[in-house]
Amino acid sequence: MNAPRERNASHPPLLRLDRLSVTYPGRRGVAPVAAVADLSVTVSGGQTVAIVGESGSGKSTTLHALLGLLPREAEVRYRALEIGDDTGLSHAVDDPRELRGRAVGLVPQDPARALDPLVRIERNFAELHRHFLRIGDRAESRRRTIETLQAVGVDRPELRLRQYPHELSGGLRQRILIGLALVGRPRLLLADEPTSNLDTTVQRRVLDLFDTLRTERSLGLLLVTHDLAVAAERADHLLVVRHGRVVESGPVPAVLGDPQDPYTRQLLTSLPSRLPPRPQPKPADPPPVVLEARGLSKSYAGGRGRERTDAVQDVGIRLRRGRSIAIVGESGAGKSTLLRLITGLERPDAGTVLLQGAAQPSRARAGTAFTRRVQLVYQNPASSLNPALRVGRVVAEPLEAHRVGTPASRAERARELIRQVGLPEEVADRRPAQLSGGQQQRVAIARALALEPDVVALDEPVSALDQAVQYELLRLLIGLQERLGIAYLLVSHDLGVVRAMADEVLVMRRGRVAEYGPAGEVFDRPASPYTRSLLDAVPPLALPRPSPLGPPPVSSPPASSPSERTALS
Template identity: 40%
Template structure:
């Protein structure tokens, strides 16, 4: 560390939230410093207090949050915690800027993106709207937003996730901040887009000399992006040091556990089995516009003639970037949207089945969605949620259904006595287990898993993958596993399909796909993981 005054000094930070059930201490005595040009990573699992700490620095705690007088947050020697609201507003977005995890919830959906960035310029600088829009356009060029002149007046919903994150970066850089706080800025992005965004942030840091406080649960990113690391757990700092020190000689058991949480390929069953699911020449077309007579005039082919076979007890993984058609294909297989082609399950063509037969076969085909919080009703207890399919497909009474729900909870390693609790009372990993229990309650032969681990911490991902593998071995269940996370797909799959623009680019066993890819697109996906390694050198 230099002898100059740090940009940011956090000393003995405590943050408490007043809840109906009592006070919760989210941050407990956190201390660290951040200097000009330095990249410091705050790492830890969900609930570790890292995002709460950044909110405290920005003065953005909710009304029920409080910080005691003994805590201190200083920016260039000035105490932030005693600043007036006016002084805080001047600091935020000007000297300290922030990029949030989910840009769609941070941008105004009713305002063109150019105007939103220009607004950030106008608030902190005495410039005209014309000058501010010119500055916004310049920033869009800097963050390499495609066709900025044409798209400056577009709305947020007209951009992809990676493009929205570039717009958020442009807004954060609008006033050339001294510190950029990046709170999980790449968690929901494809691996190729993630690498591009991280390189962009690193390049701009080198050009502007700003400091970065990088908040993430992804240690793979930290290793090649940060200079120093603070590891947090349950609101406390458990370890700190340079990236080299923490990653090569971790001292705390929790740090060692995080470093060991990378999914590893398992020994797969190589025995010959019968086909359970056969898809032949599946096509899905979305109509975008119709003429006056209702005839389609504009459409997009989301799935273009895909064929695949999945054997009983096998796991087939589908990888590809957003927009590749992998989730659309999954929904077509589950009969959730119109398609052409043939989908056969256990030897029966689903299109030719009668209404009653199609209803009965749904018992054997279940699905787990990406966001369990969005797919679990907040008004129902988890016992009611898990047992709900039994009310449709069985004649069991309420007590019998609840007994089966308890057994399903035990199978996914949750407390059977928690049947009367609600989804909001569980962590993200626990909610995903509840969603898996709901899919298992009917004892299906096949489960479609659509990005089931993408929003989870690495250690929680590992637990969920081990759980799925254990259940598959005991029940001989077949999985179709859709994800953009290559390490997760490699760990769980017997066979891997790579999709791009609605087509199969390459397929084969995991070892062949990941060690000896033949197609350029597959190589690019795999190289994108390695590209993060080069960011530190760039």
């Protein structure tokens, strides 16, 4: 494993947090909930410490507790919280809110939510300059903003000042957030899932930026991530947390090279790339083509006098029954646009979509036979499921829309589909908000299967989920395909997910096809330099040789091991 060696030997600690506990009071007779219990962490200058674990394990709660950002009802206790200064001395912190911006900078998880869509980029920086640096002069604030944007690798900073967040790519928005976190000149950065929604090349550029800041400024970085491959490649020290407790801690090579706790071993074996490799299709007697796209093109008018943007140019695919095609590429490559053209959510400027050999109208096809045969599973299940309906009604929505069956038969079909996606039948009586993210996505899959479609389009179906849930959902999708013969059209920025699911891979760049072929050839012998650059940007742990091993059961942890690495019960 190519993990970096620890780099904190010559730097004093910037952060020492000893035995943090966060408890939320129970309601209506329910016992209090311990979100974090006795968590300790130390970060030194020039060092990256990663916290990994599943959703609800207390990772983000720890970061928010460090800055006093938790709700008032949260009871926060710790034995010690100390921050180091420029002289190497540590000082006890009485009020964590005092650390915000000056001693500690926070890089939030979702740039689209963290940046006000109604405020230009310059104003975001100006407000922080006034608050932290007492700079009210507009010219001085602009000068410093440009310097910061240059430092975090934002191109054409003078232009970016005048833009709104929606006019920037995901990678640029993430760099803007890092720049905002640096305004108060902190020595420690807290990064909460900073790359979870980025494609591989943008992810690498953002992580490279963190490495540069850490090296040049001796910054410490406390990184929260559900992506074990990112932690393995970039961190010096690793904390594995589960149910708010640290179950294993130590240098990355020690923890991942010889994990002591069963949960750590489960995380390692739950990587998408650990799924069995896709069987190689036989050249003779291939399955029939269920969906074909020919010469699809789409362009959009440019704003403010700019030229039209070619989102998709002359793209075609042939999807066979029971097979999967994955569409990959950088942000802005045209992946989601192509998916919307194929599924009829947008009208192409040119080209044809054929379903089982019959051409489909080039307009929205809601309520027609096409939507019965082609269904879509969206990226974010929380926003795609009606919160006012119970789950059984949500799953039955397509049946109601197409007037299939009676209310009683639709309800029974919904319960059958809920069981089919691995959920207990009583989930039908709950509301989506009462389910976890993985359960919500299973409900979305059940709804997509209600009309027995030939094709299911999957738009980043697991990107918002933690690693173990990703693994289980991928196994579910593969199992459903084998049993039902469904064809999948998958859009994903995670090449580990693509390798686990795809028979063929379509690589897009700037709206055009850069490479298209069998998944094994694209991954092992890429013909396009662009494809090679995408693969080179993937952390090594995310694309090892696939193994048929499944995750081991989680049992009682072993006794703590006496070494520099600790496995805790």
